[in-house]
Amino acid sequence: MSLPADGPREPTSPGPASHGSAVTVRGLVKRYGTTTALDGVDLDVPAASVVALLGPNGAGKTTTVEICTGFRRADAGEVRVLGIDPAGAPDALRARIGVMPQGGGAYPGVRAAEMLRLVATCSAHPLDVDELIEVLGLGSCARTPYKRLSGGQQQRLALACAVVGRPELVFLDEPTAGMDPQARRLVWELVESLRRDGVAVLLTTHLMEEAEALADDVVIVDHGRVVAHGSPAELTTTGDSQELRFRARAGMDVTELAAALPTGYQAAEPAAGRYVVQGRIDPPVLSAVTSWCAAQGALADDVRITRRSLEDVFLDLTGRELRS
Amino acid sequence: MTASAPVPGRFAPGTFSPRPGRGGLGRMLAAQSALELKLALRNGEQVLLTLLIPIVLLVGLTLVGVIDLPEPRVNAVFASVLALAVMSTAFTGQAIAFGFDRRYGVVRRLAATALPRWLLVAGRLVAVLGTVVVQVVVLGLIALALGWRPDGGVATALLLVLLGCAAFGGLGLLLGGTLRAEIVLALANVVWFVLLLGGGIVVPLATLPSGLAAVAALLPSGALAEGLRIALAGADGSLLQPVLVLVAWAVVGGVAAARLVRLT
Ligand SMILES: Nc1ncnc2c1ncn2[C@@H]1O[C@H](COP(=O)(O)OP(=O)(O)OP(=O)(O)O)[C@@H](O)[C@H]1O
Ligand SMILES: [Mg+2]
Numbered sequence: 001m002s003l004p005a006d007g008p009r010e011p012t013s014p015g016p017a018s019h020g021s022a023v024t025v026r027g028l029v030k031r032y033g034t035t036t037a038l039d040g041v042d043l044d045v046p047a048a049s050v051v052a053l054l055g056p057n058g059a060g061k062t063t064t065v066e067i068c069t070g071f072r073r074a075d076a077g078e079v080r081v082l083g084i085d086p087a088g089a090p091d092a093l094r095a096r097i098g099v100m101p102q103g104g105g106a107y108p109g110v111r112a113a114e115m116l117r118l119v120a121t122c123s124a125h126p127l128d129v130d131e132l133i134e135v136l137g138l139g140s141c142a143r144t145p146y147k148r149l150s151g152g153q154q155q156r157l158a159l160a161c162a163v164v165g166r167p168e169l170v171f172l173d174e175p176t177a178g179m180d181p182q183a184r185r186l187v188w189e190l191v192e193s194l195r196r197d198g199v200a201v202l203l204t205t206h207l208m209e210e211a212e213a214l215a216d217d218v219v220i221v222d223h224g225r226v227v228a229h230g231s232p233a234e235l236t237t238t239g240d241s242q243e244l245r246f247r248a249r250a251g252m253d254v255t256e257l258a259a260a261l262p263t264g265y266q267a268a269e270p271a272a273g274r275y276v277v278q279g280r281i282d283p284p285v286l287s288a289v290t291s292w293c294a295a296q297g298a299l300a301d302d303v304r305i306t307r308r309s310l311e312d313v314f315l316d317l318t319g320r321e322l323r324s
Numbered sequence: 325m326t327a328s329a330p331v332p333g334r335f336a337p338g339t340f341s342p343r344p345g346r347g348g349l350g351r352m353l354a355a356q357s358a359l360e361l362k363l364a365l366r367n368g369e370q371v372l373l374t375l376l377i378p379i380v381l382l383v384g385l386t387l388v389g390v391i392d393l394p395e396p397r398v399n400a401v402f403a404s405v406l407a408l409a410v411m412s413t414a415f416t417g418q419a420i421a422f423g424f425d426r427r428y429g430v431v432r433r434l435a436a437t438a439l440p441r442w443l444l445v446a447g448r449l450v451a452v453l454g455t456v457v458v459q460v461v462v463l464g465l466i467a468l469a470l471g472w473r474p475d476g477g478v479a480t481a482l483l484l485v486l487l488g489c490a491a492f493g494g495l496g497l498l499l500g501g502t503l504r505a506e507i508v509l510a511l512a513n514v515v516w517f518v519l520l521l522g523g524g525i526v527v528p529l530a531t532l533p534s535g536l537a538a539v540a541a542l543l544p545s546g547a548l549a550e551g552l553r554i555a556l557a558g559a560d561g562s563l564l565q566p567v568l569v570l571v572a573w574a575v576v577g578g579v580a581a582a583r584l585v586r587l588t
Contacts, residue, residue: 069436095346095438105429105436109363121355122437124345135334147428161433168342186334193335199342 021080022047022169022200023068028077030063030224037063039224040077044217045169045202050195052215053204056318060224061204062102065173068202069099082169095123098167102174102204104158108147112138112157115146116164123165132160136186151178159187163194170194172203176210188214208311212236222318235313243306244277244289248298260292261285281305346438356439356447360421361454370417373516374455378409378463381526386470391527399557402467403481404526406556407549409459410485411525414452414492415499416516422448422500423508431587441587449493456489477555480563484555487570488548494577495544501585519545528553541565544573 023045030038066072070090106115120126212232219229250273257267265279293300382405393400524546529537540546551566553559
């Protein structure tokens with residue numbers, strides 16, 4: 001799509017560059033009765049960046065988003081969204097942000113374009129509604145009542161509603177839940193375009209792949225606590241989480257190999273002729289392994305460094321059992 | 325970013341450059357209430373409730389003498405049917421729509437925009453008034469065709485209709501905004517039916533058993549219908565009590581709704 005519905009594009013309010021941080025959350029606590037949904041969450045969304053809140057069902061993602069958008073009050077902690085306390089001035093904040101609530105939301109009998117047009121009217125300089133409907137692939141179901149749209153179509157309408165007002169900051173609660181691969185790619189592209197145009201995005205997801213592909217920073221939450229945060233690369237390479245695998249002549253002495261490496265590295269031969277070295281694999285370690293093999297008169301073949309996937313990090317941190 | 329190289333052109337650079345700001349209040353109110361009015365008139369069940377049943381009763385009760393009424397019958401029937409129309413729209417229809425709108429997350433969706441909360445409620449009430457205007461016009465034209473002749477009571481009647489909207493509207497918001505959608509649907513329909521027959525709407529208070537009549541006179545249904553019969557059909561009695569009863573219900577319903585309604 002090309003142009004917004006009206007006029008030039010210069011921001012009328014302070015642009016994202018004037019804020020160091022779009023969202024700052026410190027020590028957020030939220031209890032529902034005896035359940036502690038959030039137990040001291042810290043979170044930062046720098047201006048014009050994409051942050052993914054990743055966590056299993058019930059981790060507290062939606063609760064965090066709802067507090068940041070002024071739909072719930074925290075029991076303790078500090079929240080600043082675009083410099084505003086969402087609990088104190090939700091109306092002032094909502095004129096500047098876009099929200100895609102989990103599960104969307106529209107009149108049961110409304111048509112997609114009607115709903116989007118109403119939401120667009122709530123903003124001073126909205127995008128062109130018809131173009132947005134087309135580009136999000138909703139043109140073919142433009143006359144279908146909301147309650148008869150498929151889950152993925154409802155999600156796309158919700159996404160359109162979140163961005164149509166040209167916000168500075170967008171909250172997307174599970175934007176790709178229930179979408180087919182084509183629709184998911186479209187959403188990813190949209191999120192990248194938002195970042196490119198200077199919009200900050202906080203999104204929640206269960207999909208590691210999504211967090212890895214989209215986010216500048218990933219915050220992993222579980223049981224209302226942040227269990228890890230960092231860029232996808234940092235999260236997947238920290239610690240001794242890498243492995244070097246290679247093939248060579250069977251039966252070499254792996255204790256000798258380990259001794260040739262800095263302390264803390266482990267070497268094993270899990271199957272005949274297949275070797276694994278665990279630890280932080282950097283160039284000196286790689287060269288130490290290949291020279292040791294050469295000294296044994298063996299050629300290290302099929303050498304592979306595997307990075308832990310974000311999914312492995314996630315499962316290591318949050319356990320493998322199913323959540324209620 | 326690795327996984328999805330953007331297809332060039334789908335979102336041209338600058339498409340999303342921030343330019344936030346709230347839309348005009350008047351435009352938001354107009355857009356929301358116009359859309360809700362359109363949805364109400366497009367929904368078959370709502371139209372059945374707000375237009376078809378009142379029309380059938382207006383024509384039927386005027387032409388068929390199942391209930392004893394003074395001549396010309398159309399005057400008294402028109403008064404009853406106007407009261408029914410207001411109850412159907414402001415209470416039953418609105419409660420059901422609000423209940424399901426909440427279920428489908430629209431209230432939260434709109435609250436997440438720059439639309440202020442008071443406007444969210446105001447928009448619903450304006451849509452209700454719009455439906456009532458349609459009803460008054462349609463039913464009025466049919467009543468004219470059936471021989472009703474407007475006189476000085478029309479202005480009073482319109483005032484009573486407004487008061488009725490306030491009384492039933494607050495109660496409708498209260499019902500639709502506090503319970504689950506299915507329960508709202510069931511309760512709103514039961515209350516509609518009970519008040520239609522026993523609440524002083526089609527059966528005038530004078531014809532109801534005296535105990536029931538005393539209760540019905542204090543209900544918004546009885547007060548509105550009786551007031552309209554006084555204004556439009558020359559029924560005996562003072563307008564003071566119906567007006568006070570409607571005002572009291574409007575205050576009680578409005579205050580309770582403002583405190584108890586959950587927007588999600
Ligand atoms: N309104 C509520 N009343 C009581 N408990 C609640 C309420 N909302 C959420 N919770 C609880 O708070 C915890 C966090 O819920 P939340 O919805 O924030 O999780 P989530 O990370 O968004 O999960 P999901 O991935 O399933 O959407 C859960 O244990 C949930 O049961
Ligand atoms: Mg959630």
